[in-house]
Amino acid sequence: MSVIYILLSISIIVAIIFFVAFIYAVRRGQFDDSYTPSVRMLFEDELVKEKPETKTNKTN
Template sequence: MTIIFLLIGISLLVALMFLAGFMWAVRSGQYDDDYTPSVRMLFDDEE
């Protein structure tokens, strides 16, 4: 029974680490503009 509590604790710790990494990526601006790069090649030569 002790191993179950240990595994639950470790899994919660890993989940919190992934959540912290995701929040850091959002706050650093990695997900600001995900539409423009995909269509930028279509409008490069337009004058």
């Protein structure tokens, strides 16, 4: 039973270490995308479908 407590505490410590490393990487700009904006103009534009006009009954 004591092994479960040891493994649980070790896994929580490892999870905290990974979380701190993730926060550190985010703050240092590791996940900033500096490549995509420079080639965005080369991507094909998506076709935007216009909304069909609603038919109204015009009676005089």
